[in-house]
Amino acid sequence: MILSTTNQLDNRPVQQYLGVVTAETIIGANVIKDIFAGLRDFFGGRSGTYERVLQEAKDTALQELMSKGHLLGANAIIGVDLDFETIGSNGSMLMVIASGTAVKI
Incomplete structure (x- = not known):
């Protein structure tokens, strides 16, 4: 599948255009990750822990997007857009929304 x-x-x-497909992933950050991220914020630098969580959420959303496109008979999804939001109390969860147009090329 081409994205x-x-x-x-x-x-x-x-x-052939087969329709719009969307996928959503919500992933929580736990207390341990929050502690280490807080330390990283205090001392400076990148937060590898949160970067891994973000990568996991993005990969999961794109996998689901491809699965939905495959169910429609698509061999490509064009116009892919990724949106990232924090949700939950104090932004404790990350939501990734992937969308695009399923097509046959």
């Missing part, structure tokens, strides 16, 4: 943020693929014309 692209563009609305077309070079030298691969869209044969």
